[in-house]
Amino acid sequence: MKHSALLIAFILSPFAGIHHVQADEQDEHPILLLNEDSTFHFEILGGLGQALTGGGDISPILGAAKNVTPGDFDKFTDIFYRLANETKAAALDPANAYDPINVRDTWFSAASYFRRADSFTHGDWDDPLINQLWEEMLSAFDKGINALPIPGQRVKIPAGNFTVEAIWYSAYSGGKHKKCPTLILGGGYDGAQEDMYHTIVTNALVRGWNALTYEGPGQPTVRRNQNLGFIPHWERVLTPTVDWLLANKRAEVDTKRLALYGHSMGGYLAARAGAFEPRVKAILLNGGIFDVHESYLDQSPAVLTDLYKAGQKDAFDETALSLLSNPNVSSQIRWGIEHGMWAFKTKSPYDFFHQTEQYTLKDVISRIKVPVWIADAELEGFFRGQPQKVKEALGEKATLHPFTGTAGYHCQAGALQELNRAIFAWLHKTLG
The missing domain is CATH 1.20.1440.110 (acylaminoacyl peptidase)
Structure with missing residues (x-):
């Protein structure tokens, strides 16, 4: 059934003036x-x-x-x-x-x-x-x-019907190669691996850790160059990446201290892939995501959630597209839908939301056997409540680390020193 212009205006009205509301809430933010x-x-x-x-x-x-x-x-x-x-x-x-x-x-x-x-x-x-x-x-x-003192190395890793885009950073500058602990770092929804250099890699290198960043389907360079949207079975991305690492950099990698880090939605991707990758000895999730679909519905306007649950595809799409075209609607909502259609390579907002139903740890989380670190941000705006669900499912294998106050934004934006202190303290305690 088509929405009338009057009904669409009614739906959009709660979002009008959102910028003024946010300005009035200045005191609720820690910065x-x-x-x-x-x-x-x-x-x-x-x-x-x-x-x-x-x-x-x-x-x-x-x-x-x-x-x-x-x-x-x-x-x-x-x-x-x-x-x-x-x-x-x-x-x-x-x-x-x-x-x-x-x-x-x-x-x-x-x-x-x-x-x-x-x-x-x-x-x-x-x-x-x-x-x-x-x-x-x-x-x-x-x-x-x-x-860089040791130049970073871009590599292309064959992974079946796609190619993983990766960058290798070596920590050891001495003459003969030395085996060093190594981090494999992946982003999420829209994060570029180049961002990961500033977020984690620089801190890893000064602490004597090698780093390998990577992107798979749906992520920026692979999405652009290979025209591929996200895939839920992320082990198809990680396993070839670990294969390449151990085949080409084994002389530099301490395989007993090989850790996997997932950033933002990468918290789902890393957990999913880590469940199938026994060569990884520790997993870090920033933050933990048990169910991507549930998260996206939770951060959507109630009208979209209701239409989706009712299976009203045409009405959902019409309403979502109206939100995209309205400048008074929260930019997070407009950007989230717009980018989601791009990253998951769907033709409609409904299809994007429907695809995310496959992104859950429900049937695989029991396969994770290694220690897991989970970030839980107080001001989380994307995956609120999900880290606790991952912690509960993993039990004693998991450490939930709360970030509060000025470090409480999603993925500790603006507080990367605190993030890295927490990450490497846990890694050194856990892996030696």
Whole structure:
């Protein structure tokens, strides 16, 4: 049954004026909000966190934040694209090249700004800017990893009907290779492996850990280059990745201290894959996700949840598409649906939600036999309540680590030092 214009207006009315509501709730946040739009606040905060490890500078990011209009995706892209190009120009300045640290950090900063610019571009695939931003980002990032003391190595790992995109970072700079503990790091819904360099890899390297980041179907580069959406059986991604690691880097990898980390929705992916990968000796989930579908329904407007549960596909799609076109609707809702259709490669919002029903640990979590660390963020905005469900299912094998206050945002945005302290303290305690 078609919704009338009047009914759609009624459905959308609860979301009108959402920016003013968020502004009034400033005191409920543990830090100063960087934008009245909570999704923009989170994205900018994530960029500031990367500044600690050479992925940007604080004042330029705050300068960009000052000019961002709540809910305006296009303006957000334009502002960070301009900053990325200004930083790229600085990286290309011949005077910059006299200092190798300049080269590394300026290119890493440019790459981070290009990724920020790409954050909300996934609605119109006829726009050439989408691929242009990504190509610029990859080029800048590659110049950054090539300037590391031990250059990062991009690798392509065959995995049946797709190729895993990965980057290898070696911790040992001595003459003969030394076996070091090693982290395999995967992102989630929209996270690029290049972000993982600033989130975890830099901290791993200074602690003597090797790192291998990777992307599979649905994740940014694989989705773009291979036209593949997410797959629920993530062991198809991880197992070939571990195969490659042990076949090509065994001389550098301490196989008794091989750990797997999943970031954001990667908390589901890592748990699912880890259940089938006995060579991994510890698993870290930030945060734990027992049921992806349940999480997506929980963060959706009630009207969408009701229509989905009632099986009203046409009404669900019409309502969801109306939400996408309304600038007064929360950008998290608009971005979540828009990006979900892209990442899961579906033609309609209903099909996207339907696909996520396959993403549950219900039938596989009992297969996990190794210690598991689970992050639980107080201000979690995407997977609230899921870490506790994973902990309950795993029992004594799991350690639930609460992040509260200023470290309480999703994946500890803006508090990466605290995140890494917790991760590596647990790893050293657990694996030695």
